[in-house]
Amino acid sequence: DTEVTQTPKHLVMGMTNKKSLKCEQHMGHRAMYWYKQKAKKPPELMFVYSYEKLSINESVPSRFSPECPNSSLLNLHLHALQPEDSALYLCASSQTGTGFDGYTFGSGTRLTVV
């Protein structure tokens, strides 16, 4: 299994809703990441989990709440989002977390906040 699986692929939510994004990998990778990408922009780092511990939070607003229940699973809980949070949300993993081995990205969740 060489994939990172993200669900759902598309999500439309209202500003008062609570929803969650899910990411799963079974490659034994030790680091997992959440990125946000707007159209025609590079991916923007949100969170890094290394060995299931949150190691980086890039000053992300608290309406985004990450969770890593185990080494294969990463969630992103969403609450009270704003329309400007609409974007492609990418999960990625890397084998060592050192940065030297590059990322495997999931297919992404296209989020629209209405």
Added chain:
Amino acid sequence: QKEVEQNSGPLSVPEGAIASLNCTYSDRGSQSFFWYRQYSGKSPELIMFIYSNGDKEDGRFTAQLNKASQYVSLLIRDSQPSDSATYLCAVLSGGSYIPTFGRGTSLIVHP
């Protein structure tokens, strides 16, 4: 501020030609360099990485690194319409384990 610069394009090349994509970076201590391909509406896919000065070839792709001049290039030989995508350069600076992404170059290969 660590910067990674790419020409946003689009770079348009005819089918069968060599496409040359360039990336410059500001941190002289950078150690690892990555090229990702991203089709419209899809997620990035790692296609090449390079650590040492010189060329690294993988099929139709060649990555070229020149640390003295602080640039890394991606050459795509025998370009195909299926190569049409945005190519993101990512650079890992010394002491960091999070790469800095460039804004990407849009490549269009026309038949």
